[in-house]
Amino acid sequence: MKRERIVIVGGDAAGMSAASQVRRLLPEAEVIAFERTTHTSYALCGLPYLVAGLVTEPSRLVARTPEAHRRAGIDLRLRSEVTGLDLDRHEVVVWDAEARREYRQAFDRLVLATGARPRxxxxPGRDLxxxxxxxxxxxxxxxxxxLEQVRPRTAVVVGGGYVGIEVAEAFVARGLATTLVEGTSQVLPMLDADMAGLVQRALEEAGVRLVTGAPVVxxxxxxxxxxAVVTTNGTFEGEVAVVGIGVEPNSELARDAxxxxxxxxxxxxxxxxxxSAPSVWxxxxxxxxxxRILGRSVYFPLGTTANKQGRVCGLDLAGRPARFPxxxxxxxxxxAETEIARTGLTEREARAAGFEVTVGSVRSTTRSGYxxxxxxxxxxxxxxxRSGRLLGAQIVGGPGSGKRIDTVATALTAGMTLEEFIYLDLAYAPPFSPVWDPVVVAARKLAREV
Amino acid sequence: MKRERIVIVGGDAAGMSAASQVRRLLPEAEVIAFERTTHTSYALCGLPYLVAGLVTEPSRLVARTPEAHRRAGIDLRLRSEVTGLDLDRHEVVVWDAEARREYRQAFDRLVLATGARPRxxxxPGRDLxxxxxxxxxxxxxxxxxxLEQVRPRTAVVVGGGYVGIEVAEAFVARGLATTLVEGTSQVLPMLDADMAGLVQRALEEAGVRLVTGAPVVxxxxxxxxxxAVVTTNGTFEGEVAVVGIGVEPNSELARDAxxxxxxxxxxxxxxxxxxSAPSVWxxxxxxxxxxRILGRSVYFPLGTTANKQGRVCGLDLAGRPARFPxxxxxxxxxxAETEIARTGLTEREARAAGFEVTVGSVRSTTRSGYxxxxxxxxxxxxxxxRSGRLLGAQIVGGPGSGKRIDTVATALTAGMTLEEFIYLDLAYAPPFSPVWDPVVVAARKLAREV
Structure with missing residues (x-):
């Protein structure tokens, strides 16, 4: 019997999670993984902290090295970019940048884990x-x-999303005079404006010059x-700039096929x-x-989802009954010290999705006030x-506040109402929380109104 | 029409939460609250930290003073102990320690919030x-x-429950040579022995002499x-001792009625x-x-439950549709730096309740390892x-670990299975968690086995 050949395109979180599951559960199969760079399975979310100097060894961001994947029995091919997908012939076209040659690789089943690229x-000047x-x-x-060689003293961050905020922390930590320019009216569009305002205050208090409503020209x-960076709202000096204005999926292979x-x-x-293709994951x-709250599929790329999908993908390839819900x-x-978290829908997102919403905010403390x-x-x-069902929550606060979002995320997943949520048996002791957890206090304000 | 008279026995969390709700929602009613001491609504859970010196002002533990309750319109009577309950006549017997006289107070509806007392x-020598x-x-x-006057240099803590552990922290923080004696074979019987062992190591590493299997004689x-304290397992010096061997409910009034x-x-x-009496809450x-997991009522006294029950009690008295689930x-x-949390059932409790259990433990990190x-x-x-349904979890670890128990508590409340739990959309970024949250990693180990 011919050995089944499973080909993975992309050697990071999703691809190598899938590859590892397949390797573990289908010992008979051949597993080939193509990776364009020379790195595998590294923590993309840790990059800003490498820039900040909080993580000093790049190798520590690598969860699993190419050698480790190879030792596990994966035929990992680095500097190998998949440039074409021929579904009829069940082949991918590979550009081997090392050998400088193109070849075709047959597969029985294929996993696309090509990731995203920054927008x-x-x-003018974008290639400086x-x-x-x-x-x-x-x-x-x-x-x-x-940063080491040029030793800039001024920096510009373009874009106030997650990456922009994290790079701003890094630049401030390195002592750079930092300007953050954002094209829209607020940083962190994944928060409502009132919550984003709290982050903006923290940025400004840390000395970041914040310029919103300033698209870069x-x-x-x-x-x-x-x-310098030139915006519609002024020109700002910067001897170094990071552009973090979101990502888009590397889906061209899939589209063209x-x-x-x-x-x-x-x-x-x-x-x-x-x-939608039978042998392609x-x-x-x-x-x-x-x-799960919107009831439709969306593009919301995150490392944690990549790992879960990679696991489910690998389990499904191996015939195990896994489902990513x-x-x-x-x-x-x-x-810096300001934690920022969200789950579910913001007020703006909920209204846009057609919900009739009620909202409640509360300022409390991470521990008992005393x-x-x-x-x-x-x-x-x-x-x-109408129903009192939880739709989402946002948290901005000091150390110990952010991870409380998990309680709301779990309640959302369970479809809880406010009334169910406010009586949850959450952990209380003075070093950990006020007697009513702040997430519950916010929900209580609403429960009275529903 | 006669004004309704609602009498509350006990001026702490549960009683005054109920009183406050009634006061707010039934402006016509007369609300009388009896409190034996001179304090109301204080944070009992904060007491060890007052002893530790972490909280320096006792008044900061008071959430609401007697004066504040009175200003809100509650007829609060301090140093007033309710010593009898006459259900036929709808009266309580009150001992006014200030005036040194006994009187009867009629009520229409009654709330018993008499709390617990230490066992x-x-x-011999217990009254020294x-x-x-x-x-x-x-x-x-x-x-x-x-502690201020006698300035002891040695201390004994009798009992390794929550209070014992917290007092040991306080004594160590004050520089006392501390011995903790525990009658059973482990501290924290609310944890399984393997998890309690981690706490025991932390106690010993902090210099606490730990003696288990040592009932006090x-x-x-x-x-x-x-x-000194004399146990079946040796005599241990202590110029001060705190006995924390659990509490029992002040339910004699109710029992006698x-x-x-x-x-x-x-x-x-x-x-x-x-x-069970029509006009008594x-x-x-x-x-x-x-x-909710055991499916029966238990005695599990905690401040957070007291607050919730007090709220529900007050809402129900006021005719609002509240339910404590x-x-x-x-x-x-x-x-000290070691956080300890539990929810649901321990392995021992689950077996005792007749469940066929599967357990998984994992040692991970509070943030990304790097x-x-x-x-x-x-x-x-x-x-x-059999079903894969979550039954409980325990956490012992460094700062930032303990409150993660809330995620499990919420999942338990929703009746989630391991399979549902492991795909929860929990918050991940390197300063907050490994990419798979440790609680999920532990559940994943189990999910493979179910």
Whole structure:
């Protein structure tokens, strides 16, 4: 009998999670993984902290090295970019950058885990030296090297999303005079404006010059290097810049092969990570995911989802009964000591989705108010005004506040109402929480109104 | 029309929560509250931290003063102990310690919120000076005064429950050479032995002499004061001792009036906090609570439950449709930097309840392993072997580990299976968690086996 050949395109979280499951559960199969770079299975979310100097060894971001994957029996081919997909012949076209040659590789079943790429600005000067994105280990190493060699004193961050906020923390930590420019009216569009305002205050208190409503129209150069960013709202000096204006899925292979794409051109997958083509699976930042509150698939690329989808994908390839039940839109980050988290829908998102919403906010403390180390935290809860069902929550606050979003994420997954939520048996002792957890206090404000 | 008179017995969390709701929602009613001491609405759980010196102002533990309650319109009578309950005549018998007189007070409806009292040791020497319990603000103030005046250098903690662990932290923080004696074979019987072992190691590493399997048989005196504790397993020096061997409900009033008692003689209440007598409610540490995993009412006295029951009790008195759906057995504490939490059933409890269980433990980190400040945490998950339904979890670990128990508590409340639990959309970023949250990793180990 012919040995089954499973080909994985992409050597990061989703792809190698799938590869590892297949390797473990289908010892008879041949598992080939193509990776464009020389790195596998690294923590993309850790890159800003490498730039900050909080993580000093790049190798520590690597969860599993190429050698470890090979030892496990995966035929891992680095510097190998898949440039074409021929579904009729069940072959991929591979560009081997090392040998500088193209070849075709046959497969029985295929996993697309091609990830995402940073969106770019179509403005003059965008290719100047000193302008970086931060989406790969190589990006981070290049930026870190620039900071060491050029020793800039001023920096610009373009974009106030998660990456922008985290890079701003890194720049401030390195003592750079930092300007953050954001095209829309607020940072973190994944928060409501009132909650984003709390983050904006933290940025400004840390000395970041924050400029919102300022789309970038170009970069100015001095000596071939970036010197400033030009926006519709002024020109701001920066000897280094990071552009973090979101990502888009690497779904061209799938599109050109005729696979169904979904939200924002992500590859559409079902709960077993199967695409519209019978022998092709997809997982991670190139794919969409079912949003349990919205009731439809969306593009919401995150490392944690990539790992879960990769696992489900591998289990399904191996014939195990795994299902990825979807996401609820949970995300977390921080700016220095300020923690920022969200789950479900924001007020704005809930209204846009057609819900009649009721919202409640509360400012409380992370510990009992009298306990040393208690810091502020603000919680906003969004619920369906008719049924009282929880729809989402946002948290901005000091150390110890952010991970409380998990309680709401779990309650959302269970479809709880406010009334069920407020009587949850949550852990209380003075070093950990006020007697009523702040997430519950916010929900209580609403429960009275529903 | 006669004004309705609602009488509350007990001026702490449960009683005054109920009183406040009634006061707010039934402006026509007369609300009388009797409190034996001179304090109301204080944070009993904060007492060990007052002893530790972490909380320096006793007044900060008071959530609401007697004056505030009176301003709100509650007829609060301090130093007034209710000594009898006459259901036929709808009267309570009150001992006014200030005026040194007894009187009868009529009521239309009654709330029993009499709390609990510390269990005592029936051994020689138990009344010596220098032996304390820690169950009231007066207890804490007396102990703190003793520590200031006598300046002991050695201390004994009798009992390794929550209070014992917290007092040990306080004594170590004050520089006392501390011995903890525990009658059973482990500290924290609310944890399985393997998890309690982690706490025991932390105690010993902090310099606490830990003696288990050592029931106390007496105390030795020197100059009329405690000098040592005598156990079946040795005699240990201590110029001060705190006895924390659990509490029992103050349910004698209810019992003598013929009300139904439940687990461990707690007053049995339904989900509206109604007792077996038509016009009598009960809430807090004197009452039982429905345990959602066990499917029966148990005595599990905690401040957080007292607050919730008090609220429900008050809402029900006011005719609002409130229901307390019960507890799942969540609790949290710490010993210095070691956080300790549990929810649901331990392995031992689950087996005792007749479940066929499967368990999984994992040692992980609170943050991504490469992130500064990442510390260890061990999670143990217990599930039903047949259905895969989650039954409970325990956490012992460094700062940032304990409150993760809330995620499990919420999942337990929703009746989730391991398979549902492991795909929860929990918050991930390197400063907050490994990409798979440790509670999920523990559950994943089990999910493979079910």
């Amino acid at each position: 770019t600005l179509a403005v 030296h000193g302008i970086f994105t931060l989406h790969s280990l190589d990006d981070a190493l290049a930026l870190a090297a620039w 170009g970069f100015e150069a001095r000596g071939g290097r970036i010197a 005729g696979l169904e794409l979904g939200d924002r051109n992500a590859i559409h997958v079902d709960e077993r990570c199967r695409t 997809a997982a991670g930042d190139c794919a969409d995911a079912y949003h 979807g996401i609820v839109g949970t995300a977390i980050t921080r700016f 306990f040393p180390g208690a810091t502020w935290m603000t919680v906003k809860v969004v619920a369906d005004a | 005592t040791l029936a051994v 000076h220098g032996i304390f319990t820690l169950h009231s603000l007066d207890d804490a103030l007396a102990l703190a005064a003793w 007496g105390f030795e005196a020197r100059g009329g004061r405690i000098a 013929g009300l139904e008692l439940g687990d461990r003689n707690a007053i049995h209440v339904d989900e509206r906090c109604r007792t 009960a809430a807090g540490d004197c009452a039982d609570a429905y345990h 019960g507890i799942v057995g969540t609790a949290i504490t710490r010993f 992130f500064p400040g990442a510390t260890w945490m061990t999670v143990k998950v217990v599930a039903d072997a």
